[in-house]
Amino acid sequence: MTPTLRPVLSQLPAYVPGRSVAGAIKLASNETPYPPLPYVVSRIAEAAADANRYPDTNSTAVVQALAAKYGVAAERVKVGCGSVSLCTQLVQAVADADEEVIYAWRSFEAYPIIAAVSGASSVQVPLTDGHVHDLDAMLERITGKTRLIFVCNPNNPTGTTVGRDALVRFLRAVPPDVVVALDEAYREFVTDADVPDGLTLLDEFPNVVVLRTFSKAYGLAGLRVGYAIAGDPAVATAIAQTQVPFAVTTVAQAAALASLEPEAERELMQRVAGIVAERSRVHAALLDLGYPVPPSQANFVWLPLGDRTVEWAAGCEQRGVVVRGFAGSGVRVTVSSPEENDRFLAAAADLRG
Numbered sequence: 001m002t003p004t005l006r007p008v009l010s011q012l013p014a015y016v017p018g019r020s021v022a023g024a025i026k027l028a029s030n031e032t033p034y035p036p037l038p039y040v041v042s043r044i045a046e047a048a049a050d051a052n053r054y055p056d057t058n059s060t061a062v063v064q065a066l067a068a069k070y071g072v073a074a075e076r077v078k079v080g081c082g083s084v085s086l087c088t089q090l091v092q093a094v095a096d097a098d099e100e101v102i103y104a105w106r107s108f109e110a111y112p113i114i115a116a117v118s119g120a121s122s123v124q125v126p127l128t129d130g131h132v133h134d135l136d137a138m139l140e141r142i143t144g145k146t147r148l149i150f151v152c153n154p155n156n157p158t159g160t161t162v163g164r165d166a167l168v169r170f171l172r173a174v175p176p177d178v179v180v181a182l183d184e185a186y187r188e189f190v191t192d193a194d195v196p197d198g199l200t201l202l203d204e205f206p207n208v209v210v211l212r213t214f215s216k217a218y219g220l221a222g223l224r225v226g227y228a229i230a231g232d233p234a235v236a237t238a239i240a241q242t243q244v245p246f247a248v249t250t251v252a253q254a255a256a257l258a259s260l261e262p263e264a265e266r267e268l269m270q271r272v273a274g275i276v277a278e279r280s281r282v283h284a285a286l287l288d289l290g291y292p293v294p295p296s297q298a299n300f301v302w303l304p305l306g307d308r309t310v311e312w313a314a315g316c317e318q319r320g321v322v323v324r325g326f327a328g329s330g331v332r333v334t335v336s337s338p339e340e341n342d343r344f345l346a347a348a349a350d351l352r353g
């Protein structure tokens with residue numbers, strides 16, 4: 001006899017982390033290429049000296065700093081072990097077995113896993129031909145069993161966005177008892193003024209919760225800190241109820257807090273501006289090479305290569321560049337430093353079909 005496991009586990013898609021290959025550059029996980037600021041590292045080191053103590057399970061100082069930064073009540077802010085953990089907590093907070101979670105597909109590859117593990121049913125709504133959320137089609141899939149809708153804006157892996165008018169129209173049509181998670185993991189990279197800051201929608205739509213992270217723009221992917229800001233404090237409380245105790249370490253809290261200090265944040269946002277400038281350059285270069293890359297508002301670009309995907313991603317790897325291929329669909333490539341982007345563009349030029 002072997003131990004009995006839940007049958008759902010054998011059907012789960014595996015979460016495929018971006019691979020690290022010795023000697024190659026990694027453009028597969030949407031990380032920043034730059035290490036944490038020296039000041040942040042020093043605060044991390046100080047916090048490490050307290051590692052014999054459990055962390056503050058409520059991440060109180062980080063919650064307060066975020067509440068002050070965004071001008072929202074602290075009771076609406078929750079900090080989690082990466083925003084992927086907050087996605088999980090949210091599903092567990094709102095969906096019982098066989099209730100439904102709607103999201104676009106293709107989108108963040110953790111959504112199907114999170115829904116399946118929690119016992120909820122996934123309703124995947126294909127992106128439009130332009131690789132954008134099809135909000136009308138998503139509305140049509142709402143039923144009495146729908147508990148949560150993820151809108152990933154900008155969308156991972158396509159980098160595409162939904163604009164304010166379309167999103168507001170959508171939110172007005174969603175029943176107010178259905179929670180909408182605006183996953184804004186890449187918000188800091190958005191430069192298009194038409195892409196709404198989810199936080200500006202919370203007053204009109206209390207069923208909305210905005211999810212953000214310190215992993216991307218703030219360069220703390222390895223420490224795991226994300227946050228949720230909910231329109232309704234009851235949703236924030238529910239997220240806290242489904243958190244694993246002590247999920248955010250003292251070191252992670254210290255790093256997030258240090259990164260929010262005005263001088264550190266200014267420097268980090270200058271780095272973001274550099275990535276955004278590189279995004280324009282990489283996008284234009286790929287278009288020149290004949291790749292039909294949709295406009296991106298994130299720190300990555302999407303090459304919809306369909307059946308060529310696996311071979312093309314392997315070709316990049318042979319040229320020392322690890323990218324993220326989604327078989328049969330396309331390749332996502334993180335925008336990095338100018339030198340690393342040049343290496344990628346050289347590979348893309350070689351691999352032109």
Ligand SMILES: Cc1ncc(COP(=O)(O)O)c(C=O)c1O
Nearest residue numbers: 082083084108156185213215226
């Ligand atoms: C859309 C989206 N949401 C959430 C996450 C999770 O980020 P983290 O758990 O590192 O905060 C990612 C990471 O890749 C993402 O792309």
